[in-house]
Amino acid sequence: MKIELASSYGFCFGVKRAIKIAENSKDGVTYGELIHNSEEIRRLKENFNVKTLNTIDEMKNENKVIIRTHGITKSDLKILKDQNKNIIDATCPFVTKPQSIVENMSEKGYDVVIFGDINHPEVKGVMSYSVGNVFVVLSAAELENKKLGKKVAVISQTTKKIEDYINLVGYLMTRVKEVRIFNTICNATLENQEAVRELSNRADVMIIVGGKNSSNTKQLHIISKILCKDSYHIENENELKKEWFLDKNLCGISAGASTPDWIIKKIIEKIKKIV
Amino acid sequence: MKIELASSYGFCFGVKRAIKIAENSKDGVTYGELIHNSEEIRRLKENFNVKTLNTIDEMKNENKVIIRTHGITKSDLKILKDQNKNIIDATCPFVTKPQSIVENMSEKGYDVVIFGDINHPEVKGVMSYSVGNVFVVLSAAELENKKLGKKVAVISQTTKKIEDYINLVGYLMTRVKEVRIFNTICNATLENQEAVRELSNRADVMIIVGGKNSSNTKQLHIISKILCKDSYHIENENELKKEWFLDKNLCGISAGASTPDWIIKKIIEKIKKIV
Missing domain, CATH: 3.40.50.11270 (Rossmann fold)
Structure with missing residues (x-):
């Protein structure tokens, strides 16, 4: 295999x-x-x-x-x-970037809108770089009663979905004369999802590694299960079962964004041993 | 009346x-x-x-x-x-504005995207102010195979629909790192439409004045007809009929963007005479 x-x-x-x-x-x-x-x-x-x-x-x-x-x-x-x-x-350089954008734009007189979660450490850090007005929102509705300047610069928390970001910008376009958008979304999560889609389309069995409570890992498992019915979500090598690999030609492996490589390595070694 | x-x-x-x-x-x-x-x-x-x-x-x-x-x-x-x-x-100052934006942004190294019709005199004038790359498109699809820089400034022909403009910007957000949007849409047409909606909701008879081939006038007539069944689209005072105004309390009047005030005045005088 x-x-x-x-x-x-x-x-x-x-x-x-x-x-x-x-x-x-x-x-x-x-x-x-x-x-x-x-x-x-x-x-x-x-x-x-x-x-x-x-x-x-x-x-x-x-x-x-x-x-x-x-x-x-x-x-x-x-x-x-x-x-x-x-x-x-x-x-992360993808976080340093929005920090410097926020500093630069607010110095130039732009009101700053951050699409993100105000309680997340990344957002707390990024917003602290503003020297002027800064609004942190998770939806356009939260801006409804806010007084915005004529020029608004917008950045996103690195882990947000681009579709939601586009919706927010669409709303801002109807509110102010200039909207300066910086696409600060990091596409690592998106790339993991796309890759698991491609692989599970070809594999006979899929092993998805990551915390059982990790939402991005669960998402990967959902995607893989649709395309490969023999998909398993595990946290460590002790959960592997020999029968999963009987008569299989290709075993695909992916892991959530919080899964270290050494855990994945241990799992691969164990699979090689039991088949 | x-x-x-x-x-x-x-x-x-x-x-x-x-x-x-x-x-x-x-x-x-x-x-x-x-x-x-x-x-x-x-x-x-x-x-x-x-x-x-x-x-x-x-x-x-x-x-x-x-x-x-x-x-x-x-x-x-x-x-x-x-x-x-x-x-x-x-x-029109609403046209001078995008001209100067295009000049300024292209001088600063932004690729310029104009949402509009390349054959329209307004767009021909506006695009001529670019000193760098300029792309005139009516849809995101037209940008698919174009090589865009990292920084793009976007303006719209003054008479476009904001929803379509938002769609184009959404696409650009997925393509480049910085999108600098200027909302250069003139909302005169939109305001006429909103006003006719409000008035025809209250009126017993509506008179919409404008060329029979004028698309924005036809649009006003469609809106008014929905809310006030006795709505008439005319070009000049000779088309008015006395019976339209029998037993009516409120006559609403609107006109397309290409209808001069003196034509509207003539129509109002004629209505006053015949009722």
């Missing part, structure tokens, strides 16, 4: 990059959880002595500070800089 | 303004038809000796040159300026 990984799966570029940075920053401290994956954070602590602290006060006695993938607020960054910390920036 | 005009009807701001300018420019020559209404152009010729010429060569021996509402190309304007003509600009 052949085993084939989806052409795009698991960790996105920004997460992979952040982990590499953390691995190269032994004994460092990450300010906020580096990524949203506790297994990886535990591994970094055990293997590289990279700790996680969550408030600016706790950082006081630390020197080597790693900034998480989602970024932090401009004022927190300033405090760390003023304290002459050794700052290692693992902010 | 009460007679009430729709709160918005007939000539738009730009057309009214151009006619006033022409009336104040006795013996002048308009370069291209001032507006798309031959009756008005004849009236300006008869009452103010304002002639219409259509090519730049014919302008040679003229001094007082009136620029039409739709504007002209940058190069034609330059020729007239180089010839030291007395240039009277009747270009």
Whole structure:
């Protein structure tokens, strides 16, 4: 039986990059959880002595500070800089980009609209870069009673759906004279979905790896199940069953955005052993 | 019977303004038809000796040159300026605006997309202001195989529908990193439609004035007919019939964007006479 990984799966570029940075920053401290994956954070602590602290006060006695993938607020960054910390920036470049856009546009007199969740660390960081009016919304309706300037710049949280973003922009076009849109959506999740679609169309059995409560992993499983009825969603290698692979020619594998490569590797090794 | 005009009807701001300018420019020559209404152009010729010429060569021996509402190309304007003509600009300000946006954006390195009809004089004039790449399209599909830069500025012909413009922008958002949208749609037509809707909801009889081949007038008639079954589309006062107004309390009146006020006045006088 052949085993084939989806052409795009698991960790996105920004997460992979952040982990590499953390691995190269032994004994460092990450300010906020580096990524949203506790297994990886535990591994970094055990293997590289990279700790996680969550408030600016706790950082006081630390020197080597790693900034998480989602970024932090401009004022927190300033405090760390003023304290002459050794700052290692693992902010995803796809997040740094909207931060600088928001700063630049608000300096130029644009009102800033952010399409995203005001409670998400990424959005908290991005909005902090505005020097003028900033509105964080999840729908056009939330802008209905807001007073907007004639010129509006719009950015999106990196993980939003483009269709929803387009709807928001369509509304803004009817409200103001100039809308300056920056497409800041990261398409990693979308790419994982497209890749699982392609692979499950050809595979005889599909293994989707990721937390049972991970919504993006569940989404991948739903897509794969439609195209390949023998699709299984597992968290680790212990769940694999020999009978799944009987008389199969091609086994496809994909994983959610929060699944580290080492878990996927373990699963592939186990499959090779049992078939 | 009460007679009430729709709160918005007939000539738009730009057309009214151009006619006033022409009336104040006795013996002048308009370069291209001032507006798309031959009756008005004849009236300006008869009452103010304002002639219409259509090519730049014919302008040679003229001094007082009136620029039409739709504007002209940058190069034609330059020729007239180089010839030291007395240039009277009747270009609608809603058209001058996209001209300057196109010039400014293309100078700043944006590719320019114009949502409009490449054969329309307004669009011909507007696109001539680009110093870089410019694409004139009526749908997203026309951009499918075009090579676009990372930054695109978009403007619309002033008379387009906002819904179609939004669709085009939605497509562009998936293609390029920055889309800078200027809402250059003139809402005069839309306002006329909204006003006729409101009035025909209350009126017992509706009179819609405008050319039988005028599509925006026909549109007004369709809207009014839905809400007031006794709706009539006429071109001039001779078509009015006394029986239309029997036992009516409120007569509503509207007119297409190419209908001069003096035609409407004649109709109102005739109605007052026959009821």
